[in-house]
Amino acid sequence: MKKHRTAPEVREQIINRIKNDGISVVQAAKDHGISEATIYGWISKKVEGQPTLSEIIRLKKENAQLLQLVGEITLKLSETKKKK
Numbered sequence: 001m002k003k004h005r006t007a008p009e010v011r012e013q014i015i016n017r018i019k020n021d022g023i024s025v026v027q028a029a030k031d032h033g034i035s036e037a038t039i040y041g042w043i044s045k046k047v048e049g050q051p052t053l054s055e056i057i058r059l060k061k062e063n064a065q066l067l068q069l070v071g072e073i074t075l076k077l078s079e080t081k082k083k084k
Helices: 008-021 025-032 036-046 053-083
Strands: none
Touching: 008 025, 008 036, 008 053, 025 036
16 A cells, blocks of 8 residues: 655644644545544644643633633623612
8 A cells, every 4th residue: 555645734734724723633534535543643743742632622612611601601690680
């Protein structure tokens, strides 16, 4: 089986889409015709000694959920104060 090399700038672009745009590794692999294992390999090499990409993605999602929850609680509190 012949191995194809992916240019470093393309690797960076793929990793940045996953990290910053929140697309899944599965979707990135399909979009670029690369195996998921290859992308996970790039990610693991890229983040040695740092939080893993999956941790960053999980934390971003959790942060968004918490911000939404804070907004909902703030609205409920302001409605409660108005009723008094």
